[in-house]
Amino acid sequence: MTDLLQVTNITAGYGDGPAILDGAHLTVEPGKVHCIIGPNGAGKSTLLKAICGMLTIRQGDVIFKGERLNGLRPDQILRKGICFVPQERALFPKMTVRENLRMGGFTLDDSHELDRRVGEIMERFPILKERADQFAGTMSGGQQQTLAMARTLIIKPDIIMLDEPSLGLAPKIVQEMFDIMKMISDEGVTVLLVEQNALMGLRNSDFGVVLDLGRTLFEGPAPEVLADPRIQELYLGGKKAA
Ligand SMILES: Nc1ncnc2c1ncn2[C@@H]1O[C@H](COP(=O)(O)OP(=O)(O)OP(=O)(O)O)[C@@H](O)[C@H]1O
Numbered sequence: 001m002t003d004l005l006q007v008t009n010i011t012a013g014y015g016d017g018p019a020i021l022d023g024a025h026l027t028v029e030p031g032k033v034h035c036i037i038g039p040n041g042a043g044k045s046t047l048l049k050a051i052c053g054m055l056t057i058r059q060g061d062v063i064f065k066g067e068r069l070n071g072l073r074p075d076q077i078l079r080k081g082i083c084f085v086p087q088e089r090a091l092f093p094k095m096t097v098r099e100n101l102r103m104g105g106f107t108l109d110d111s112h113e114l115d116r117r118v119g120e121i122m123e124r125f126p127i128l129k130e131r132a133d134q135f136a137g138t139m140s141g142g143q144q145q146t147l148a149m150a151r152t153l154i155i156k157p158d159i160i161m162l163d164e165p166s167l168g169l170a171p172k173i174v175q176e177m178f179d180i181m182k183m184i185s186d187e188g189v190t191v192l193l194v195e196q197n198a199l200m201g202l203r204n205s206d207f208g209v210v211l212d213l214g215r216t217l218f219e220g221p222a223p224e225v226l227a228d229p230r231i232q233e234l235y236l237g238g239k240k241a242a
């Protein structure tokens with residue numbers, strides 16, 4: 001299968017600061033869920049930020065559909081089809097669900113088309129239709145995360161990148177979020193997420209990427225990552241993965 005996105009051993013840091021990423025690589029296949037795991041401070045969030053153009057890439061390449069993205073601005077990368085949902089979700093709490101969905105399509109010029117897509121998304125996510133006129137900030141964590149994910153779909157992206165979408169959510173709700181990611185990927189939108197709970201993340205993904213100290217230690221099909229004794233020892237608490 002052709003790679004949709006390829007990150008080749010990149011080096012990147014904040015401003016003129018030290019390299020936070022140094023030897024980070026990953027390969028993303030279309031229509032699959034990819035999960036980045038690793039300890040706190042490993043550079044997981046930094047890797048997503050580097051892909052979406054928020055950091056300067058000092059060495060290595062980010063190649064998307066055969067095109068080099070290095071040096072492009074975040075808005076240019078968004079228009080190419082890579083959408084990023086940061087950890088804090090970046091919703092507009094004092095705007096309604098419908099307004100938040102419309103904001104997701106700010107790069108679209110055609111407002112009728114935007115309305116049509118917002119309607120389409122609300123049909124797919126009934127909870128958002130039900131809450132269309134409610135302020136986003138008054139919804140539960142799971143509903144807000146659903147809105148954050150659904151909002152990215154307005155522009156029909158190729159890839160959505162999610163930084164810890166499960167943060168602060170109850171386990172049952174976390175599973176619902178993974179089910180949504182699976183549904184999205186089955187519809188052809190590739191998912192790249194960072195997950196703190198390595199076991200849960202890998203069990204719900206097709207591919208796993210293990211990052212530590214800014215570099216990729218291991219990358220492969222999620223069942224293989226789960227079964228690797230080194231990974232079990234380091235990140236899965238030595239637990240045997242079922
Ligand atoms: N805005 C910033 N400016 C300078 N250094 C930063 C910035 N953000 C993160 N860092 C540094 O980059 C390193 C990696 O941080 P990053 O947030 O990418 O890790 P992470 O793997 O996402 O960790 P966590 O699991 O805690 O979210 C850390 O040493 C952190 O201090």
Ligand SMILES: [Mg+2]
Binds near residue numbers: 044046
């Ligand atoms: Mg992080």
